Amino acid sequence: MxxxxxxxxxxxxxxxAFAANHHKVVGFELNSLVVTQLxxxxxxxxxxxxxxxxxxxxxxxxxxxxxxxxxxxxxxxxIAVPTPLDANRKPDxxxxxxxxxxxxxxxxxxxxxxxxxTSYPGTLRDYIxxxxxxxxxxxxxxxxxxxxxxxxxxxxDFNQKNTPRLYAGLTPEATKKTRDFYSTFCDTLVEVSxxxxxxxxxxxxxxxxxxxxxxxxxxxxxxxALGIDVRETLDAAGTKPYGFMKFQPSAGVGxxxxxxDPSYLADVAEKAGVTATFIQRANxxxxxxxxxxxxxxxxDNGGSLKGKKVLVVGVAxxxxxxxxxxxxxxxxxxxLEELGAVVSWSDPVVGSWHGKNSAGLNGAEIxxxxxxHDVVSAEDILKSAPYVFxxxxxxxxxxxx
Ligand SMILES: NC(=O)c1ccc[n+]([C@@H]2O[C@H](COP(=O)([O-])OP(=O)(O)OC[C@H]3O[C@@H](n4cnc5c(N)ncnc54)[C@H](O)[C@@H]3O)[C@@H](O)[C@H]2O)c1
Numbered sequence: 001m002x003x004x005x006x007x008x009x010x011x012x013x014x015x016x017a018f019a020a021n022h023h024k025v026v027g028f029e030l031n032s033l034v035v036t037q038l039x040x041x042x043x044x045x046x047x048x049x050x051x052x053x054x055x056x057x058x059x060x061x062x063x064x065x066x067x068x069x070x071x072x073x074x075x076x077x078x079i080a081v082p083t084p085l086d087a088n089r090k091p092d093x094x095x096x097x098x099x100x101x102x103x104x105x106x107x108x109x110x111x112x113x114x115x116x117x118t119s120y121p122g123t124l125r126d127y128i129x130x131x132x133x134x135x136x137x138x139x140x141x142x143x144x145x146x147x148x149x150x151x152x153x154x155x156x157d158f159n160q161k162n163t164p165r166l167y168a169g170l171t172p173e174a175t176k177k178t179r180d181f182y183s184t185f186c187d188t189l190v191e192v193s194x195x196x197x198x199x200x201x202x203x204x205x206x207x208x209x210x211x212x213x214x215x216x217x218x219x220x221x222x223x224x225a226l227g228i229d230v231r232e233t234l235d236a237a238g239t240k241p242y243g244f245m246k247f248q249p250s251a252g253v254g255x256x257x258x259x260x261d262p263s264y265l266a267d268v269a270e271k272a273g274v275t276a277t278f279i280q281r282a283n284x285x286x287x288x289x290x291x292x293x294x295x296x297x298x299x300d301n302g303g304s305l306k307g308k309k310v311l312v313v314g315v316a317x318x319x320x321x322x323x324x325x326x327x328x329x330x331x332x333x334x335x336l337e338e339l340g341a342v343v344s345w346s347d348p349v350v351g352s353w354h355g356k357n358s359a360g361l362n363g364a365e366i367x368x369x370x371x372x373h374d375v376v377s378a379e380d381i382l383k384s385a386p387y388v389f390x391x392x393x394x395x396x397x398x399x400x401x
Pocket of ligand 1: 029030083095149214256257
């Protein structure tokens with residue numbers, strides 16, 4: 001089958017790489033730099049090796065393009081474009097809209113259109129299908145389905161093959177075609193009764209994580225006030241063999257999913273007349289963590305950070321990836337600077353960020369660890385400043401969150 005994957009970022013490239021073992025895949029991407037690199041066999045995301053891309057190109061099973069005409073003749077089109085929040089923290093479906101327009105204008109026959117981008121229940125039925133119909137010059141009988149992506153970039157134990165995949169079509173035919181497509185490279189497919197159930201399940205998975213991370217971050221603050229070790233408390237609670245799942249305190253949440261997706265659920269809930277109180281409060285608690293950390297660091301250092309050299313260690317939002325989207329390091333740097341600190345950052349995995357290069361692990365009076373990558377040793381972090389505050393629990397001997 002000819003499969004076009006629209007968007008070659010974390011999700012789109014991952015799906016393209018797996019699908020290319022079984023189908024002819026075209027990665028349609030607006031960013032021409034990404035297209036050029038991919039066609040040279042250079043992967044830009046964790047989890048997909050450049051060798052895999054090279055192999056698929058050499059076998060004639062993959063090419064990247066920014067030429068929309070390549071969408072013509074597709075059997076399947078997979079949408080994998082960003083779904084961020086706008087300035088008011090409301091769903092921004094503009095990327096999906098522009099993808100639908102391009103798809104509709106370039107398809108030359110009926111196709112199965114699958115959305116993998118995360119969005120609120122009703123997006124496939126009430127937004128994607130009408131948008132594609134609006135821009136289709138020829139009235140093809142397209143099929144529509146959803147299969148929300150669950151990829152966790154950088155993770156080695158779960159991937160496209162062994163992560164169960166939810167799916168549902170708008171029609172039985174769409175559902176069947178979607179199952180046939182994913183069953184070529186996924187072990188476990190879970191059919192649900194409607195696209196809305198699949199869309200809601202995806203949002204709830206990430207809301208569950210967001211709320212529990214906020215809860216544990218609140219416990220970290222309570223524990224500190226009570227003089228109790230939060231991580232020991234969590235280890236102790238974790239010995240219960242049922243009814244408890246351990247989450248770890250941190251500087252907050254980052255990436256394209258946990259800080260964003262729950263707001264899609266809260267927004268659709270509000271429109272339906274329900275207030276998503278847990279999601280709203282969880283957002284606040286996680287977003288307040290950097291300020292809480294900065295104030296603790298200031299308190300430990302004579303009550304003021306004015307003019308002090310502070311090094312933020314690890315600016316990626318999680319270990320061993322270069323992804324800085326929505327990283328809590330950004331808010332932490334702001335909070336430290338607000339208290340008068342002179343802030344630099346060190347992260348060899350990220351390398352360069354906001355036009356600046358990663359600093360070395362030296363020369364600071366204070367270090368605050370946001371993310372600990374495997375390539376950076378805890379010993380080196382501990383030696384990087386006379387006072388080290390650790391939000392990760394991985395730098396023994398440092399002051400702990
Ligand atoms: N990153 C994750 O871990 C993850 C996991 C599960 C689900 N998701 C969801 O998957 C979707 C994609 O996320 P991502 O992390 O891959 O984003 P990304 O930013 O890494 O990649 C998206 C790509 O789409 C391209 N693009 C935007 N509009 C386009 C268009 N009209 N045509 C062609 N290309 C276009 C962008 O240039 C970018 O390269 C989002 O809805 C996200 O919430 C992400």
